[in-house]
């Protein structure tokens with residue numbers, strides 16, 4: 001991995017100078033310096049300007065922009081510019097356009113209108129990467145390369161003939177022979193047996209439900225095709241440039257179809273884009289989940305927040321502006337959770353184009369604005385946090401996350417449309433957030449030995465090796481929690497027979513003989529006072545202790561919550577969808593059982609996260625409430641520069657970062 005760190009925390013934005021007359025550029029650099037910006041992403045959507053006709057490259061404007069930034073002391077994250085092809089590509093090669101499952105062609109005019117499997121697109125894009133790389137490999141401003149942009153954001157699934165051929169190649173590679181494919185896809189069902197590879201297609205619009213394993217494999221293939229573009233560009237860059245390489249992931253904003261856990265090894269630094277959901281009354285909780293997941297994808301290492309917004313976006317139904325202080329809290333919460341860089345989309349709000357109502361660092365109203373003043377304040381904050389760079393986040397809890405389990409869990413023709421993959425993930429993570437506990441969101445194959453508590457929400461699809469790893473974690477003294485609709489199928493989406501939740505049945509000491517999903521809006525009660533909805537099941541405790549049973553609904557008296565002592569640890573099972581109060585109570589019991597505690601106790605709504613290096617630690621305190629918060633902390637508060645001895649006061653809506661003195665001993669030491 002090439003080093004991507006600078007001297008402190010990176011701070012900046014996408015910078016699109018091509019949208020502005022050159023007179024504006026000098027003012028841009030002057031304002032960037034005023035704001036403390038030290039890194040900008042340049043050239044992301046510049047292909048049509050850099051290569052106006054095939055093979056003719058025009059770099060003079062980009063030379064001038066990058067030189068100007070360099071003169072201003074601002075580093076560049078240089079895009080390969082392949083994010084969106086110029087109109088001439090589709091005009092000359094219409095076969096590069098992507099198609100939906102029903103055959104609809106997606107035309108140029110927006111962005112990303114290319115088939116990810118198109119060799120024509122690949123060749124043209126790599127020729128561009130080579131030209132850009134050769135031109136700027138030695139430019140002193142360039143510290144990082146930015147492959148494409150949000151790969152697969154709009155074109156992840158293409159069903160055209162070129163994609164069909166690529167899918168067949170991918171399947172041959174995976175299965176070797178047709179018998180294996182037929183077995184994996186269960187084609188004995190509904191007369192689907194394939195006798196020739198040429199008969200196989202992507203799961204195009206069909207009269208009824210398409211084969212689920214065909215669908216699952218197509219999702220795997222599609223993620224791999226996007227990843228292949230990343231790998232092809234990175235390999236080329238690695239040969240031509242000395243700097244590190246990244247691309248921006250979209251973890252935690254509902255983007256489902258890119259298996260980022262498998263992509264992480266293809267970048268020198270994991271970079272993520274995160275936007276708040278305006279309709280969410282507590283968006284800081286989802287932000288924390290996205291950051292915890294990004295850190296999990298990064299294997300616990302620091303990562304880069306490549307994009308978020310200073311205020312409103314433009315692509316939601318109602319684009320709510322950030323209130324004063326909210327952007328600062330958002331940014332510093334990302335840093336608390338492992339980001340060593342805070343960048344935004346975009347530097348200057350556009351005059352034209354589809355994103356002209358998206359916020360930026362310099363709004364349409366100019367620098368004399370709340371947004372730009374907050375941008376300058378954040379720049380000063382991040383400068384004061386330089387020493388935090390490279391440190392890691394403390395977490396004793398892991399939540400397992402697998403994109404393939406997500407894909408599988410939400411295929412069609414399942415017991416209930418109300419069972420969605422991220423529902424229990426979000427509910428459990430939010431309960432931990434309310435309890436002040438930081439969790440890493442990791443792949444089931446991650447090393448679990450450093451955790452005390454591991455949660456497996458809706459892990460519908462699980463491999464044998466990953467189920468075994470969870471058992472070993474429990475045997476060695478860990479506490480695991482599995483929620484309903486987990487362990488149901490293997491990697492081919494075949495049911496694990498003998499009773500649910502197949503892969504975890506023995507570990508949990510339970511056997512489910514039948515699912516009893518609830519009707520829309522129907523609720524049930526448990527004999528410990530909990531309320532639940534969506535899901536119940538006919539569960540037998542086979543070795544597990546019953547902690548709560550239903551008092552009503554379709555299964556009165558049947559266990560709903562169990563705990564099984566295994567080896568030196570315990571495995572809990574939650575067979576229904578507990579409401580938030582009951583989830584909070586469950587989490588409180590788990591924390592009591594495992595001895596996991598927050599870094600310091602804090603009032604509700606005050607987020608506290610600890611980062612730690614070999615010999616120092618920093619406590620981030622983000623006060624999301626309208627009241628001042630007092631915490632028992634000693635050390636130096638870096639944003640204000642004052643010492644605190646035993647008591648830290650953080651005013652309403654403000655953030656504090658304390659270098660703790662003395663640094664506390666890690667809980668696991």
Ligand code: GLA
Pocket residue numbers: 149150273275307313314345355358
């Ligand atoms: C994404 C893209 C940016 C921009 C923003 C708007 O993150 O990468 O180009 O479209 O969304 O929020």
